[in-house]
Each structure stands twice: as structure tokens, then as C-alpha cells.
Amino acid sequence: MSYAVKEMFVTLQGEGAQTGRASVFCRFAGCNLWSGREQDRETAACRFCDTDFIGVDGEGGGRFKTASELAETIEQCWKNAADESGRRYVVFTGGEPLLQLDAELIAAVKANGFEIAVETNGTITAPAGIDWVCVSPKPGGPLVQTSGAELKLVYPQTELPPEMFDGLSFQHFWLQPMDGLARLENTQAAVAYCLAHPRWRLSLQTHKLIGIP
Ligand SMILES: C[S@@+](CC[C@H](N)C(=O)[O-])C[C@H]1O[C@@H](n2cnc3c(N)ncnc32)[C@H](O)[C@@H]1O
Ligand SMILES: Nc1nc2[nH]cc(C(=O)O)c2c(=O)[nH]1
Ligand code: SF4
Numbered sequence: 001m002s003y004a005v006k007e008m009f010v011t012l013q014g015e016g017a018q019t020g021r022a023s024v025f026c027r028f029a030g031c032n033l034w035s036g037r038e039q040d041r042e043t044a045a046c047r048f049c050d051t052d053f054i055g056v057d058g059e060g061g062g063r064f065k066t067a068s069e070l071a072e073t074i075e076q077c078w079k080n081a082a083d084e085s086g087r088r089y090v091v092f093t094g095g096e097p098l099l100q101l102d103a104e105l106i107a108a109v110k111a112n113g114f115e116i117a118v119e120t121n122g123t124i125t126a127p128a129g130i131d132w133v134c135v136s137p138k139p140g141g142p143l144v145q146t147s148g149a150e151l152k153l154v155y156p157q158t159e160l161p162p163e164m165f166d167g168l169s170f171q172h173f174w175l176q177p178m179d180g181l182a183r184l185e186n187t188q189a190a191v192a193y194c195l196a197h198p199r200w201r202l203s204l205q206t207h208k209l210i211g212i213p
């Protein structure tokens, strides 16, 4: 299969339990919950997205004909930025990465010594072999991936109160304040919820706070 990648870069993971970890971010193009076009935002299933995932024109983006070609580019990206003193780490995101991330690519990236993470909206079952599954549920998408390393709920979403997810099988439960015009109020509301419900912890988008990608 071929792969459409919007952009690829090395940065520190900014969110959740792996915050601060050097990572190759491989951002796939396309999502099943929004076209990515501003004129469609109001009618989309997911309406608060903070990401441009249309096309393959970003830094390090492109079309990759084979899994080995993409895996090699990910390895090169890591080697250009990092030494080998820690485990190689790649985060597949998007758009919705599980539209494209398949067994062949997982095998090719693993063969190059990478630990693999994915950021998914949970509407598609994750293939085997991913080391760190982060699910961030969205309205309008049926949640089928109900287990993983972390559940990261953008907060608040009227249709998705945190209590809906209390019974699911994750190691970490995060509330991430919804970015946008109401970011400050959303952060205060998330703080209040975490104080009252200690199983939930606050995930800040730290990369935005310090101005890195
Ligand atoms: C752009 S999404 C891509 C991965 C996948 N489609 C998903 O939704 O999880 C990456 C992460 O950013 C979060 N996110 C998107 N828009 C956000 C916003 N406005 N405020 C806070 N987090 C946001 C998502 O919930 C997800 O955890
Ligand atoms: N630094 C950084 N950390 C992130 N964690 C999840 C992100 C995403 O867009 O999936 C993201 C991102 O875009 N940048
Ligand atoms: S599911 Fe993820 S990538 Fe798709 S629109 Fe929502 S936040 Fe953006």
C-alpha cells in the first residue's frame, strides 16, 4: 500500500504521559471525521481540530510508495536529529493515522528499532504491534478502540462527559483543555474536574506553551 504523509519532523511529545520525549512525528494526511476544509468544519463530526492535515505539502511530507520507503525516511529523520542514547520513538498521528498505518509499516518501522506510538480518535481498531496507543474520543465517531495506554479526552465536550469512559481499560486518563477562543475557561474547568475526580489528570499541550511543533 502507499502512504500519504502531510508532514514529518522531530520534536518533543507535547501531550500525555510521554510528554517531553524526543519523537519523530509522522502526520498522515486525511481524517474520517472532518475533511479538513474550513467550510466543512461546522457540519463535521469533529469540529474543534487544531491541525492542518490536508495534502502532502508540509515539511517532510510526501507520498511514499512502500512501507520500507516510509520506514527509511522515518529512520533518517531520527538520525538527523538524535543520537542513539535512548530508544528510537515514532508517533503516528494525523489526520486519522489508523486509516493508513498497517501491519507492513509497523513491521518495517520495528525492524529499524523503533518503539511505536499512535494518536487516534478511536473509531478504527488499532492493528497489533503498536507499543503506545493514545485514544482521544470524538463525537460522531463510534468508539471501537476501548483499550490502550492512555485515553486523552479533549475537554469539555457536551456529548462526551468523562464519566462515559470510566469503565474502559486504559493505564492513564487525561483531560486536555480544548484549545481555541475559550482555552482559558476550558483549562479552569478541566482543573476543577481533575480536582474532584482524581483518576483524571490534566494534559496540557506543552509544545504550544513553549512554541515548538
Ligand atoms: C490532531 S489529532 C490527530 C489524531 C487523531 N485524529 C485524534 O483525534 O486523536 C491529535 C490530538 O490533538 C487533539 N486535539 C485536536 N484539536 C484539539 C484542540 N482544539 N484542543 C486540544 N486538543 C486537540 C486530539 O484530540 C488528539 O488527541
Ligand atoms: N509536540 C507535539 N506533540 C503532540 N502530541 C500529539 C500531537 C498531535 O498533533 O497528534 C502533537 C503535536 O502536534 N506536537
Ligand atoms: S479526529 Fe483528530 S484529526 Fe480528525 S478532525 Fe478530529 S482532532 Fe482532527
Ligand SMILES: [Mg+2]
Pocket (backbone or CB within 6 Å): 050, 051
Ligand atoms: Mg497537534
